[in-house]
Amino acid sequence: MSDEKTSVRKSWFWDFIDNIQGDKVILIIITMLILFSIVTIFSSTSLLANADTSRLDIFKGQMVTVAVGVALIAVCYLIPKIWIFRFLSQFGFLISALFLILLHTPLGVEVNGAVRAIQLGPIQVHAYEVTKVAMVLYLAWAIHAYKNDSFKVANLLSSRYRSMKFLAKPGCKRFIYIFAPILLVCVGILFGSFSSTVFIGGIMFVTILIGGIKFKDILAPAVLCVAVIAVCIGIYWVSGGQVFERFGTAINRLAIGEKHQNIKDLKPGTVEFQDALDDIIQPASAKIAIHEGGIIGKGPGNSTQKYTVPLMFSDYMFSFIIEEYGILGGILVITLYVSLLARASLIVRSCDNEFAKTAVAGLAVLISGQALMHMFINADLGPLTGQTLPMISHGKSSFFAFSIAFGVLLSISKMAKAKIMKEEAESEPLVEGLGIQDDNVQNTLAELDDFESGRG
Incomplete structure (x- = not known):
């Protein structure tokens, strides 16, 4: 009796696994x-x-x-339909911008020496973690809309107002909907973390390359991005490290290798030795x-x-x-x-x-x-x-x-997977479409052999 119960439990578990339609390898990865x-x-x-x-x-x-x-x-x-994800993803940039702006309000909370989180009642939300995922999904929406020319606001304004005809140009749409959001998000992150700016910015550029934006179309915005970073560095030096102060943190982290060497020359027990030790x-x-x-x-x-x-x-x-x-x-x-x-x-x-x-x-x-x-x-x-x-x-x-x-x-x-299964199901009655029934396939092949050998 106990063996039957165990068998039923195992059967229920594997039936549940079999009914999961998503990629089971990814499901295993998540579980692990x-x-x-x-x-x-x-x-x-x-x-x-x-x-x-x-x-x-x-x-x-x-x-x-x-x-x-x-x-x-x-x-x-x-979620049953892809259009729901696509609809929600178009708000990814607005969500990212909102979180980055809230960091500069009283809701901003310091984490590890920089304001990176937002306190919403009892909940503390790390803005950069939200931005990573939100911007990848937003860029997926933007690339889809760019390739299908479905930027409704730009198309509406360009068709109604002569002074806004420039919005109909692909290059203009590309800059407004793809490159400008990337640049603005990078600057927003730069206030709190230089390394996160480089990483998230790099992920966003890789995403649009994967999405099919040509490398030559990225060169000009990339140069602009470097120029903006250079300006931010200039502001950091002029302000004495008061603005974009994370540049100083980045420089210190890059110098850790040098501190590994310097600590060998310092006397143990001194303040300098302890400071160098804390850094490494x-x-x-x-x-x-x-x-x-x-x-x-x-x-x-x-x-x-x-x-x-x-x-x-x-x-x-x-x-x-x-x-x-x-x-x-x-x-x-x-x-x-x-x-x-x-x-x-x-x-x-x-x-x-x-x-x-x-x-x-x-x-x-x-x-x-x-x-x-x-x-x-x-x-x-x-x-x-x-x-x-x-x-x-x-x-x-x-x-x-x-x-x-x-x-x-x-x-x-x-x-x-559901789409592939549907297409496979629709393509199954190939033999019947030729007017040959399943039961007569062998007879038909035999008749074909007789015909080719001259016996038919």
Whole structure:
């Protein structure tokens, strides 16, 4: 009797899995990343615990975060039509601009030395995490509208007012709807983080290249973008570092390699030695964690570097994973993100409209690109950028934003799969269309052989 119940339970589970129409490889990747997140957050957040908050409280909070994230994935997955995503995505730039503007109001909250979050009642929202996903989806909409000439406002104004005829030109639409939003968002982010500006700006440019915008059309806006950054640097120097102060942070991070050398010449116990040590403690401890992890790691809960690296649970999560789970654990995580990129390329081939193709490719590049950058920084192959490990590192805003991204990927893969199945079903009655019934196929082939051999 118990065996029958177990069989029924297993049957129910696999029936549920079979009924999921989205890409099952991406579903497996999401599940693995979430499991990694639950385990590593519980083990790596020792320094977050204090007199008011225990590690168990942090773990419970992470479970709530995961539950909300899974709900967001489910909501996106259940959206039945691609036009709904496309309609909502056109507001991505406005949402990004609103969040970046709110950073300069009393709602702005300082995080790690810069105003990057917005306090909305009990909820703290990291503006840059929202901007990443929102802008990729917006650019997917803009590229779709550009290729189909469906910018309604520009078309309406150019047709009604002679003075606005220039809005009908493709180059003008391209600048207003694609390049100008990218430039404005980059400047908005530049107030709080130079590294995030470079990363998010790079992702946006890659997205429009994937979407089919020609490289020659990007050159002029790219030069303009460099010029704007140069002006911002000038403002930074003239203001004595009071405006765009994150340039100074970027310069200090680029100079960490030099500080590694300088600390050897300083006397231990001096103020200069301690300041230099504080600057290099995180990247140095991250490398120690990777070294001590070895092939199989120290085992869950046995990390020692989590007590010396304040941001081990976010900015240095990959180092923590290797310390506890070894190179093998690190390879598994790398495989998950690379597999996502490979799987997304297959989904893109199945999509039949520009929005779906650009959204899937852009989101996959965003997730995998941020993961790879996080890994490079953890291996001390570049300056600290503050980019977390998607769906694994601690942080509600990041987890929710990437949950939406994964939900969109699953939903579009479901729609693409349904379309392919429909086309296959419509193309099945090929033999019947030739006037040959299934039961008579063998007889017909035999008659054809007789005819060719001269016996018919």
